[in-house]
Amino acid sequence: EVQLLESGGDLVQPGGSLRLSCAASGFTFSSYAMGWVRQAPGMGLEWFSAITDSGDDTYHAESVKGRFTISRDNSKSTLYLQMNSLRAEDTAVYYCTKGSVARRPYYFDYWGQGTLVTVSS
């Protein structure tokens, strides 16, 4: 059974940093692309970051470019998101997602339960 377990969500002040982790199990982690999708309160879905199976290529949306960094450790089957210079508009539930294949084009066939990041003073 595929499982994606996010952790690291918290209340943080504007300008602060946070690192999210996603522990994956039930599939060969190193064979699939992974992504992060977020959802602000009452809003829709935003796919803002992704990484290929080997980690050699990453994507960051303009909304987070230069502030967030996606990475992975295939030896630990874990996906990470380093979030710096956090803003109020980054407040959202952050979902870890599994790509259907290693590289684009892929859809997200499994989602974690989400972790809440709140940016507020």
Add this chain to the structure above:
Amino acid sequence: EIVLTQSPGTLSLSPGERATLSCRASQSVSSSYLAWYQQKPGQAPRLLIYAASSRATGIPDRFSGSGSGTDFTLTISRLEPEDFAVYYCQPYGNSRTFGQGTKVEIK
């Protein structure tokens, strides 16, 4: 970037009725790389349909997808109580956006 328009914004129907949800893209979706997701309140989204018309594992056959190019449709043939949720489309070939969602609510 592809702009997606899902319609209607809200669909009010009764259990047993047929639901037809539309997803229109501002430019052609490459190779029908379009997915549909379902999200219930307080839950993560779940994959329903990929490649425009292929059902994901475990998805009941009352859910069907169709379309190509710029116009796609998700149909729920007979609504069950557990189907009342928000549905998102996503063209995953040449875009990383999601539609804004269609809420299917109980009438």
